[in-house]
Amino acid sequence: MSQTIHFPFPTSSSSSSSLLTPFTSNPSWTLLPIGTKCLAQSKAFVHFQYQPTIWDARFVESLKTDYLPKTDMELLMKEKEKQVKGMLKKVSKPLEKLELIDVIQSLGISYLFEEEICKILENMYHDDDQKMNDNLYATSLRFRLLRQYGFHETQDIFDEFRHAKGGFKESITGNVKGILSLFEAAHLLSDGESILSEAIVFTRTHLLDNLSKSNSNINVNMANPIRRSLETPSHWRVQRSETRLFIEAYESHKTMNPLLLKLAKLSFNTAQAQHEMELRRISRWWKSIGITKNLNFARDRLVECFVSNIGCCWEPRYERCRIWLTKLLSFALVIDDIYDVYGSLEELELFTDAIDRWDCNAMEKLPHYMKICFLALYNTVNEMAFVILREQQFDILPYLTKSLSNSVNAMLTEAKWCHKGYIPTFEEYQRNGSVSSVGFVFLMAAFFATNQNINDGVLHAFESNHPLLYSSCLVCRLSNDLATSSAEIRRGEVASSIYCYMQEKNVSENDAREHVKGLIMEMWKEMNGFMFESSPFDRSFVDIVLNFSRTSLFMYQYGDGLGAEHSKSIEHVLSLIVNPIPIDEPTHKNSS
Known part of the structure; x- marks a missing residue:
């Protein structure tokens, strides 16, 4: 059993x-x-x-596979990469920058734009005007991405959403998108960060509460991501598996960008073709x-x-x-x-x-x-x-x-x-x-x-x-x-x-x-x-x-x-x- x-x-x-x-x-x-x-x-x-x-x-x-690395496919990917680099340069609003980086990362193509992404995040890290402290969703997203890319953003950034005597404000619980973003960000905590430990418990409690209520602020599109996050936070998941799932979900998303989607599919399939070739080599060795x-x-x-x-x-x-x-x-x-x-x-x-x-x-x-x-x-x-x-x-x-x-x-x-x-x-x-x-x-x-x-x-x-x-x-x-x-x-x-x-x-x-x-x-x-x-x-x-x-x-x-x-x-x-x-x-x- x-x-x-x-x-x-x-x-x-x-x-x-x-x-x-x-x-x-x-x-x-x-x-x-x-x-x-x-x-x-x-x-x-x-x-x-x-x-x-x-x-x-x-x-x-x-x-x-039909996606073996070939000159024409490599040229197509290079063309798409160049266009995405142009997108990264054109985006000016802080939240739009963060969301674009997050999507690129979720699509499994951030490895193509490491230099550009790190430069954007470094500028945001040193620019107080880009902190967006009054926006829980944006603050949490910024915190998560900065830590993922090696910048030591402190947990104090969430003080805006806490009472002076401690504890998160109940007023943020209706912001389901925000508390889900905080839940995911808090899992990048290190030892001794009590505010982030508290954030995990607080957000989990209210996400579960919202899921259980028929009249909650959760729409159908958010319910499944919340359940998956409560099961396993994204920071703990195998990223390659998540990439495939995200690409398939992103295709029907209302904010889907065809350029990003096409590049993500090409990247996934060509990498998969390379993996197949490697596996055949290893299999022959194993048998031998x-x-x-x-x-x-x-x-x-x-x-x-x-x-x-x-x-x-x-x-x-x-x-x-x-x-x-x-x-x-x-x-x-x-x-x-x-x-x-x-x-x-x-x-x-x-x-x-x-x-x-x-x-x-x-x-x-x-x-x-x-x-x-x-x-x-x-x-x-x-x-x-x-x-x-x-x-x-x-x-x-x-x-x-x-x-x-x-x-x-x-x-x-x-x-x-x-x-x-x-x-x-x-x-x-x-x-x-x-x-x-x-x-x-x-x-x-x-x-x-x-x-x-x-x-x-x-x-x-x-x-x-x-x-x-x-x-x-x-x-x-x-x-x-x-x-x-x-x-x-x-x-x-x-x-x-x-x-x-x-x-x-x-x-x-x-x-x-x-x-x-x-x-x-x-x-x-x-x-x-x-x-x-x-x-x-x-x-x-x-x-x-x-x-x-x-x-x-x-x-x-x-x-x-x-x-x-x-x-x-x-x-x-x-x-x-x-x-x-x-x-x-x-x-x-x-x-x-």
């Missing part, structure tokens, strides 16, 4: 007292006579295997290394891995990053299943030693299936390191292998907990779980793959598990636990954040889940601060880290998205990889 639960919003007294995004916990495995798993308390064994993929190599090879044939107990989720990495970095310039992360995530699932499902404790210790040593001679004592996995991983990671050494004259291999070693040692620790029946403290689980999630490996690989500036500060940040990285990895681990812990407990995997907190605090599973969801909110506050505060990382990489967190939330929001295909994960693949957006004449035109 599935469980539907929700994320909390922070309140002034507690970060875990209200409800938000649904998570569904469903088993993604079937009972079959293959593999063993220790049930720590009973010392019994359970046999199970993951479902086979529905997206096999034949499916991937069948993908065809023989992992699925030799380790058929493990998850084969190559397509889902690739789609999740589109969520992290979809832009055309990040081709290498998508390919690297897909390879590493595919390996991570297999290795996770070796440690969680199939390997004996003795085998796991040998495999961990081989990763620690990063030496082919360490393979001698491994069973055949582990030899296949280790050598394939060894060759793949070494090839990545060679590419960066050749291009940037820097050897990243010691950093990647150390991060991999940390991850498998954390997995081994969890396997030992299981075999010994040991239940760690919640804090102990968090520290280990953030590393066993393999998130640090992904983020490090993403950093090197996107040609970021390599310096001592960055290298130290990776070695010390910088708070930005740690928070994102913990969101990944806790999101996984929320979706899979019930099934894992039934399988004997007692070491999950939910179970550890239940045992340590002697509380119900529901109370433990609420605490974990509150912790996820705290991690978002931590990460948000690095959008506009000093850090060793460039903003482009901070965006990738945030996208990694968003993807983690999405993959586990409706179940174990990397365990078994479900309707939402299938829909995700179809919308981002398989089906282009039709480019027909829009149903409504506005030439202005």
